[in-house]
Amino acid sequence: MNTLNVIKLLVVDDKPENLNLISSFFEDSNYFVRTSSSYEETYELCNEVEFDLLLIDIRMPRDGFAFADKIRVSDLNSNTPVIFMAEKTDQENISKAFKVGCRDVITKPFQLEELLSKVSTHSLLQIQHKQIHELMLAKDKIFSIIGHDLRSPFNSLIGFSKLLLENLEASEDKLSKKYAELICNISTKNLELLDNLLVYARDLEKQAESTLEKIDVHKLISEVLQIVQPTAALKKIQLVQIFGEAKSTFGTKDLIATMIRNILGNAIKFSRQQGFVTVQTRVIGNMIEIDITDTGVGMNENQLNNLFDKEHPQSSLGTSGELGSGYGLLLSKEIADKHNGEIKVESHVGNGTSFKIRLPIYEESK
Amino acid sequence: MCKLADFWELPQVARCLLGNIILTLKHKSMGSREIDGIIQWHSDFETGIARIDFEHKIFIELLNSFKYEINLKRSDDELFRIMNEIEKYAEFHFISEENAMRRMNYPAFKEHQIEHFELLEKFNLAKFKNCNFEGFHEFLKEWFLRHTVESDTKLKLYMLENNINLEDFFYELKI
Numbered sequence: 001m002n003t004l005n006v007i008k009l010l011v012v013d014d015k016p017e018n019l020n021l022i023s024s025f026f027e028d029s030n031y032f033v034r035t036s037s038s039y040e041e042t043y044e045l046c047n048e049v050e051f052d053l054l055l056i057d058i059r060m061p062r063d064g065f066a067f068a069d070k071i072r073v074s075d076l077n078s079n080t081p082v083i084f085m086a087e088k089t090d091q092e093n094i095s096k097a098f099k100v101g102c103r104d105v106i107t108k109p110f111q112l113e114e115l116l117s118k119v120s121t122h123s124l125l126q127i128q129h130k131q132i133h134e135l136m137l138a139k140d141k142i143f144s145i146i147g148h149d150l151r152s153p154f155n156s157l158i159g160f161s162k163l164l165l166e167n168l169e170a171s172e173d174k175l176s177k178k179y180a181e182l183i184c185n186i187s188t189k190n191l192e193l194l195d196n197l198l199v200y201a202r203d204l205e206k207q208a209e210s211t212l213e214k215i216d217v218h219k220l221i222s223e224v225l226q227i228v229q230p231t232a233a234l235k236k237i238q239l240v241q242i243f244g245e246a247k248s249t250f251g252t253k254d255l256i257a258t259m260i261r262n263i264l265g266n267a268i269k270f271s272r273q274q275g276f277v278t279v280q281t282r283v284i285g286n287m288i289e290i291d292i293t294d295t296g297v298g299m300n301e302n303q304l305n306n307l308f309d310k311e312h313p314q315s316s317l318g319t320s321g322e323l324g325s326g327y328g329l330l331l332s333k334e335i336a337d338k339h340n341g342e343i344k345v346e347s348h349v350g351n352g353t354s355f356k357i358r359l360p361i362y363e364e365s366k
Numbered sequence: 367m368c369k370l371a372d373f374w375e376l377p378q379v380a381r382c383l384l385g386n387i388i389l390t391l392k393h394k395s396m397g398s399r400e401i402d403g404i405i406q407w408h409s410d411f412e413t414g415i416a417r418i419d420f421e422h423k424i425f426i427e428l429l430n431s432f433k434y435e436i437n438l439k440r441s442d443d444e445l446f447r448i449m450n451e452i453e454k455y456a457e458f459h460f461i462s463e464e465n466a467m468r469r470m471n472y473p474a475f476k477e478h479q480i481e482h483f484e485l486l487e488k489f490n491l492a493k494f495k496n497c498n499f500e501g502f503h504e505f506l507k508e509w510f511l512r513h514t515v516e517s518d519t520k521l522k523l524y525m526l527e528n529n530i531n532l533e534d535f536f537y538e539l540k541i
Contacts, residue, residue: 018487021491087487089457089460090483108487109486112494
């Protein structure tokens with residue numbers, strides 16, 4: 001056991017004999033125990049020490065419940081779990097304790113093992129809870145830094161390489177143009193990778209809850225096609241949008257855009273030079289299907305089966321040696337699931353792949 | 367010839383001694399409540415409610431069998447099991463009494479309930495004190511005798527003073 005994780009316990013009871021009894025059980029070095037027999041004393045201690053667990057006798061002179069509420073307002077102990085102690089026949093107070101939301105109740109007379117087990121379980125839970133909270137904060141901080149500080153260099157690379165391309169427009173220096181295009185392409189791809197990683201790693205829940213709205217599917221597809229156009233152009237791949245019935249879906253626009261962009265990116269990645277990628281929409285039942293089909297290298301059965309394997313994200317090299325993170329498809333699947341949709345895949349080696357994204361149609365009630 | 371007035375002229379020590387002798391004689395004449403730790407039923411225990419008296423009789427049986435097993439030097443495990451039985455029965459019995467008191471709208475209900483809570487606290491403390499089983503039995507016996515005679519019997523008084531007919535309130539014990 002980590003000796004730094006000493007459990008800080010506060011026991012509150014108006015009878016000194018009870019305080020002595022309970023303290024005697026926690027005399028080993030894993031516990032730091034304070035006792036208090038009055039409300040005033042307890043307030044003082046709660047303002048000095050951040051406890052991991054409070055053991056409060058329900059039958060104190062004043063209302064034990066109101067008292068527990070007041071502790072929750074204090075700075076250090078607002079989230080400290082409370083275990084109430086009550087006599088076994090005190091049904092009223094026991095019910096009330098659970099309703100009020102205490103962590104647990106220990107009834108008297110008690111079994112020693114029960115007391116020890118409940119105290120250690122709940123205090124360890126509290127310690128772990130605090131650790132998780134700190135880890136989450138650290139994680140968010142890191143991603144915030146990555147999100148801002150790491151993205152800007154790429155934006156600069158993309159910007160300057162585009163400027164370079166503009167300057168070389170009229171030039172005969174085909175090699176320099178090619179190099180500039182490559183720089184632009186690689187930077188764009190890496191920025192995409194960064195964005196994918198960030199979205200995947202950041203809490204999807206938080207993302208999805210932010211802005212839920214009605215989404216025009218055709219419009220969104222057009223927007224995404226514009227974004228991936230430069231990458232397709234590099235391999236001279238034609239992007240074709242085939243319009244079916246105009247429909248809307250409901251959800252988080254950014255996430256759905258990311259999903260479509262990922263799958264389109266894959267279609268382009270695995271298409272050969274001068275290939276075709278079509279994006280067609282059709283209505284199937286109460287779902288709208290976005291069919292992204294390429295005429296690229298395709299996948300065998302093994303690759304198909306492991307496509308959405310969470311434990312081992314796969315990434316194959318594209319037909320032009322493009323790299324990937326393996327997370328794009330996993331992220332896409334999660335986004336589809338979150339929107340109550342699904343992704344179906346059909347593929348034949350050498351002939352190409354069809355990704356069919358299905359999303360529920362959003363009909364506004366008249 | 368001694369007159370009652372003379373009694374009060376004796377020094378306090380003598381009065382106490384005499385008082386104790388008289389009480390003991392009174393008990394001996396009415397039959398004592400316990401012999402060698404074994405409790406005998408006594409009219410001092412009567413609460414006037416057949417169901418409560420019945421439960422008290424069972425409690426006495428439990429305490430007496432505890433003493434009996436202690437004398438027979440049973441294993442610690444066996445004796446702990448009997449202690450557990452007594453503990454569970456006490457909890458049940460307290461609730462029985464409290465239910466009866468509530469039904470009769472007994473005015474001193476809250477105080478009596480608090481006494482039950484205090485008894486359970488004392489039980490808990492005694493359980494963990496490093497005394498032997500004999501010591502714990504002694505504690506239980508005194509616990510029972512004092513509470514029953516001093517508090518439970520007040521119910522009888524209340525019912526007499528207020529002409530309470532138990533049949534109006536609940537199903538009285540018929541076995």
